[in-house]
Amino acid sequence: MNRLQWCIIAVFSLFVFGCSKDEVRKMVDEFIGFRNPAGFPEPVYKFANNEVTRDGFELGRKLFYDAQLSRNNTISCGLCHLQASAFTHHGHDVSHGIDDRLGSRNAPPIMNLAWSPTFMLDGGVFDLDLQPIAPITNPVEMDESIDNMLIKLRKTPSYPALFKKAFGTEDITTARVMKALSQFMVMVVSDQSKYDSVMRKQGVAFTADEARGYEIFQQKCNSCHKEPLFTDHSFRNNGIGIGPNNDEGRYLVTLKGEDKYKFRVPSLRNLAYTAPYMHDGRFYKLEGVLNHYSDEVQDMPTLDPLLRQNSKTGIGLTGEDKRYLLTFLNTLNDRNFIKDKRFAEQ
Structure with missing residues (x-):
């Protein structure tokens, strides 16, 4: 159901069922999840294996901006993929990572990834649920091991409850971290130009x-x-x-x-x-x-x-x-x- 349909339902509820304005706003703001924009092709991302939910999306967003994914807790995904720059590292010819180390390529935008069959500028990753492993473990980007990253997340008081809301238990695993990040990234859709x-x-x-x-x-x-x-x-x-x-x-x-x-x-x-x-x-x-x-x-x-x-x-x-x-x-x-x-x- 798209936002327009929610708005129609909300207005109908306001006048017919006497809902309060707060209740109407809650309906309009209801999390809808991924929607395929009009005129776009069918996405290639396998949503059947990772349905986007509000809790999963919000967990993925938190992880995207969490510098604990890097070795010295200074570099987050969002540092090299800035929303104001359409999720690129604006102004940098090549990306700058941990300890200000230089990469060899310009950071590509995070945008409309649900339609991408491969990832990275050379297509070296074939699954969005695996893609974050590359920058996390790359020595000139985030330079962290997956095991170390998981230890840090498990020790962070807020995360066990967030993982339980998103996935049913407090277990913090590699697969769940990657799927949460994917739920955020597939929602990053640009279609309003x-x-x-x-x-x-x-x-x-x-x-x-x-x-x-x-x-x-x-x-x-x-x-x-x-x-x-x-x-x-x-x-x-x-x-x-x-x-x-x-x-x-x-x-x-x-x-x-x-x-x-x-x-x-x-x-x-x-x-x-x-x-x-x-x-x-x-x-x-x-x-x-x-x-x-x-x-x-x-x-x-x-x-x-x-x-x-x-x-x-x-x-x-x-x-x-x-x-x-x-x-x-x-x-x-x-x-x-x-x-x-x-x-x-x-």
Whole structure:
């Protein structure tokens, strides 16, 4: 049942059944759990194995912002994934972890993960319920062992009761920690941008410049950045070059030569909040990204074929095209998402 339906029921109850305003507010604020936004595909996350409940979601949110998941209790998931930055590490070309150690990649946004078949920029994790283990145990991120993390959580007075509410007993296990984190993360959905309102015919229309930018996007960009998620979840070499740390991307997972320097196609949602861009954060402005695709794509053995047409590399974009594209891309920013109090530290 969606929020509108709850509101209709609540108003009906107010006038027909004489419910108090507090009772009506309680009905409207009832936890609904995960809902599939109109126009979105079916999620790939297996909700049958981990149904989202209010208690599970709230426990996951608490764990997400708890620095006890790191070795020296200084780094939480929320430190490198800031809500105000669409859950990225805004302003950092690569992530900064424990003891201010530098990672090798830009922190990707936590957003619309219920539709993602793999995780990490190289797709090295295939199950959201396992994904947090990677940053928790990574020596340059949180540098903690799972056993140590569990010991700390078990010693924290508030947690046993919270785990009992979420899972039925006070047992604090690896599987329960991961499932609680997943319940929080799958709820972190961005679907309230201007683009979404236009597509749902909610009384909003693109301006002339936005509409022209949308046309150019459909002609030049949507082969990889498919609507409505604005990614096809594939791994591609976009001709950015080798980079300072020779990160070979997907190849490090598959050990297949054809996967060298391929990275996940990122979503284009919320770009206003997620700078810098690319897997190594080399571009701080979207203009730099568009200039790369029009003039700076490097020819490499594994370059995506879409970026090598008729012996030419890149995408044909005029200065005017870029201006219109930037205007359209701004319609993908979701201010409600970065302000949603459900996702903030409580």
